[in-house]
Amino acid sequence: MSAKATRAARLTGGERTITLEISRFRPEQDSEPVFETFDVPLRDDWAVLDGLNHVKDQLDGTLSFRWSCRMGVCGSCGMTVNGKPRLTCGTFLTEFGAGPVRIEPLKGFPVIRDLVVEIDDFLAKLSHVKPWLIREGEELPLTAEYAQTPEQLEAYKQYSMCINCMLCYSACPVYVLNPDFLGPAAIALAQRYNLDSRDQGDRLDLLNTDEGVWGCTFVGECTSACPKHVDPAEAIQRYKVTAAMRSVLPWGRR
């Protein structure tokens, strides 16, 4: 990355700069996070992530953060930028005018170091909702597909677009207050399989709980934060209807 970044600096001169206020937490020396400021070049095509890489490559090699694809699909570069959960590779520095830009780790998660947070809790929750296709009975041979019309695909497609970036968790006050809440992405991914015409599983017992869909009070910020338009708030409310109907209707529970 540095290569591209510094080359850009050389090509266009590097006169304008912008200040980054970066939250630092070094467990060996800090008891709580402190802010450090860095000036980085301000270029039209630089994302916040390019600024961070400039810091790491040229100013302070000790800054730690995660990133990989730089195209908004691996889901690793989520941070709190000026108070909002954002993908730093898809957030341009120019959005912040003259700055400064305040960069903090995602809220709602324990901070391991600097901008790196612990997300193992989400992975446990993800496994918990059985995010895989459940089939009963005979499997088809490998020469034939389970037919699925474009309409049936459309029914769950949106919920399959989740990149596990955790922005929605960070935006959800319920999760921040109560880490036991299954949370938006895990429920959206459960819905992704529930609504898949090929799936024959039943996730009612996993979702119809106080920590499941009933934990959500429909703040709706998960959906505003989601960079992939998954709309987890919708996924959850829809499952509330499902769970409620199946609870009251006599044939709801198999």
Next chain:
Amino acid sequence: MIDVLIVGGGGAGLRAAIAVAETDPSMTVAVVSKVYPMRSHTVSAEGGAAGVIADGDTLDEHAYDTISGGDWLCDQDAVEAFVAEAPRELMRLEHWGCPWSRERDGRVAVRPFGGMKRMRTWYAADKTGFHLLHTLFQTTLKYQEIVRYDEWYVTSLVVDDGRVHGVVAVEIRTGRVEAIAARTVILATGGCGRVFPFTTNAAIKTGDGMSLAYRAGAPLKDMEFVQYHPTGLPFTGILITEAARAEGGWLINKDGYRYLQDYDLGQPTETPKLRSMELGPRDRLSQAFVAEQNKGRTVETPYGPVVYLDLRHLGEAKIEARIPFVRELCRSYQNLDPATDLIPVRPVVHYMMGGVHTDLHGATPIAGLFAAGETACVSINGANRLGSNSLPEILVFGARAGAAAAAFAREHREGEAAAVRSQGADEQRRLRRALESGGTGPRIADLREEMQHTLEGAAGIYRTHDTLAKAVETLESLRERAADARVDDHSTTFNTELISLVELHVMLDVAETIVTSALNRTESRGAHQRLDFPARDDERFLAHSLVHRAPSGTPSVGLLPVALTRWPPGERIYGRD
């Protein structure tokens, strides 16, 4: 003691893990990955995955397209196995829930792709790799026996007496260095695009597996074959998928002229024609770009020369329906809308055809060591990979390597605890030294940048003896300076600088083998174009390059004949029937 330890949680690694878990639930499988598996670079693949399924298509045609696309450097037995298993693997993904795009009647849809004579590329809109990886990852969650080491970085293989016994890895979060004993190891660490300055590849693609195998004494194969993709966005290197051209996009130069017609790639047609013009193979398209540049018909930008990809005539509706991600990327990262604007593009490093030398089952010459995916070279890609052949490759050979490793682990129960312990301790000392003292010399980033530009200059789309020879020297000096690279970060907690340092050394290994192999191959074939040897030379070079690490530490290159079955070397013909 782990039965099968897989280094890498991308498509190849996860497919291998499931293969082991499915064949023998009593086996212990571990997936060690330097990022959470769903962050692996497979996630970025856009266009699709090839597998014969459409009426009228045949396995032989897929094989022929692959072999001619690879300029006859493919091992034909491997290609035959590959094309036969690809449809089954893709169907397996369907059975696991992959949201493949569909025909109206509910069957899986296929699209055309560069270099393919027929429509055989399965796709999930233009996020095929994303859906494939997440489907695999979510499917692995149902197997209790798959243990994950997320964010562990493997720094070396434990090899004793020609047999692998495990790996040494550092837990990035704690800095703990641990030797993990295993009966078999599968390398599935992906490609090495980051050796170059301008690439579609993610930050993690530093060629680790190639270096791990190479240092352990296994040969690397065909390392000179680096694929440039003709259409990357300037600055970011973000890929605009070939699907954009398959859907009817045009490449035009600064005069608005569809220049590919000047390079023996056929004549322009309104609708896309398979194996013609914009749907020619990647090597030829990238080479045509350089020729246009030499004629002064490209457009200068702050990030170098570009041509334009024109999608405007497709209309907004079709763009939204077929390639929405392309639109999203252009809007979010280049601030333009392909429905109304031209997209500036240039060739960017995209894929490594070469890699760890393996047989048809992913086995390397080191007993118990396997490799699969982009890091391996089974030789189905030859001198130029066809788009959409890589995703099925990671599935087919990931599964094969998994099954072969499981079989090996069943038969070889013995372990070598002493070697594991002592090599673990050595590695621990080495890393601790790097961590504690660090160097005071040049910055890691500066060394990396110099290496990347050296490679671009010497091993880019066109190569010559002189620049390659000079690059060998530059790389040598870089290696010396890297030994004293400056390390600011002495923390054991999530020390990404230490990882960058290790990756720099890894990339220098890879760079060296690329340049040396390119120097040795005095012919032009596929992605390897020598200005001083412009012709293909089947007499001498219908053979793979095998590069070993000599005891002195320097690379030594040899040749291995290509396996031919039914397709004698011929001329590569595009745009003419």
Next chain:
Amino acid sequence: MRRTPEPYLWLLFSGGGVVAALLLPVLVLLFGVLMPLGLVDWPTQAELAALLDPLLVRLALLVVVVLCLFHAAHRIRFTSEEILGVARFDLAVAVLCYGAAVAGGVVAALLLF
């Protein structure tokens, strides 16, 4: 599986939300603002009594009251827990909120019948 009362509570809450959304603003507007301000005349005692006379109207009114109170109780329960951070006392808060709603319903029933 552990049974949870939430689906039932949520149905009552949602029903109450819809009823409240459709009916309450116009009722407050009329009886709480326009009539007290004299912009619209109060109905006479007899007219009101006649309006409330049919059994069906009184039953409907009871349902409206109960649903709306449940709606309010449900939201107050969660919001107070979120704002005050007292989620660990959920059971007590819930008993209090829904208890109040039930009490309100009983009062309404006694009044109407």
Next chain:
Amino acid sequence: MSETTRTYRPRRDRMWFLRSRAYTIFVIRELTSVFVAWTIAYLLLLVAAALDGALPAFTAFAAQPWVIALNLVALAATAFHSVTFLNLAPKATVVRLDGWRVPAFMIQGGNHTAWLLVSAVLFWVVTR
């Protein structure tokens, strides 16, 4: 997994709902329910008065400035409740006709139309 690292867990932010406009709006939305409850109580008082023949006492009570003020707030709150509640409805109910997903604004439009109709009918019934 790691005993060697310590993570930093921020303390609970007591004022989280003031931290962003969206949270504040959410909390206000939820607190409209207090006025829903008030409105019900007020209407019950009216019913009681009507059935007990004490309507004049009630109208006197209702005409006090503080009661009118409270009811104005209640009007705003219940109207806000109606708008937000009816707007959120399409989230929970995705309607598909022959594979075509009815867009949210149509469902919302339908909800608001229903609200207006019901209000008009009630207005007419009461003031007729």
